[in-house]
């Protein structure tokens with residue numbers, strides 16, 4: 597693909613809020629999710645789980661948590677991007693173990709990242725380590741650069757990972773003529789309950805997807821001159 601084709605794809609995308617009832621095949625949804633999985637994730641921890649809602653009954657049960665947004669009902673599928681708060685513990689050895697076996701990462705690199713993850717994510721002792729990190733981080737930052745710590749701001753870390761993957765999903769869907777609407781206007785607690793998503797997951801975003809019933813007009817963008825800062 598060249599940049600002209602990618603540019604055309606990006607400029608063609610709109611947030612679609614009115615869908616045809618035509619279903620999306622299981623194999624196509626699966627293919628879109630496999631493409632979405634190619635998105636980068638912090639430390640390759642891959643914290644996202646996808647809940648693919650196609651049953652009208654379940655869509656009806658979440659529409660109220662989504663503040664009555666009608667696209668949730670008209671879309672043949674709604675993808676819930678759920679992010680695992682325990683992903684560092686649950687996935688690191690698994691994903692890095694495969695890469696280690698395949699010779700893609702070295703033992704040394706894995707050990708360095710294991711220690712970094714422990715330092716950045718761990719809330720030991722007794723689950724209160726985040727408080728210690730919150731209190732000491734500003735002091736440590738006086739002497740050395742320190743990123744925001746997921747142990748303290750876990751949901752911000754999860755949201756970054758979801759944002760990156762969500763865009764991948766939307767562009768992949770666009771490439772096969774599907775329309776999408778990213779939605780963050782919902783009551784997370786109620787939505788999680790209706791979809792039976794375990795407590796350890798955050799849900800920063802859901803995406804309604806389907807064949808567009810109409811083509812919405814393009815929404816404006818700020819002048820690039822105002823927002824691009826060339827150094």
Ligand SMILES: Cc1cc2nc3c(=O)[nH]c(=O)nc-3n(C[C@H](O)[C@H](O)[C@H](O)COP(=O)(O)O)c2cc1C
Pocket residue numbers: 609610611612613665777778779780781782801814815
């Ligand atoms: C994080 C995020 C949350 C959003 N939440 C909603 C939402 O709850 N409901 C909705 O109709 N659109 C939602 N949108 C879509 C935006 O309204 C839309 O992207 C914006 O108006 C630009 O329009 P465009 O996507 O057609 O270019 C959301 C978009 C993003 C990126």
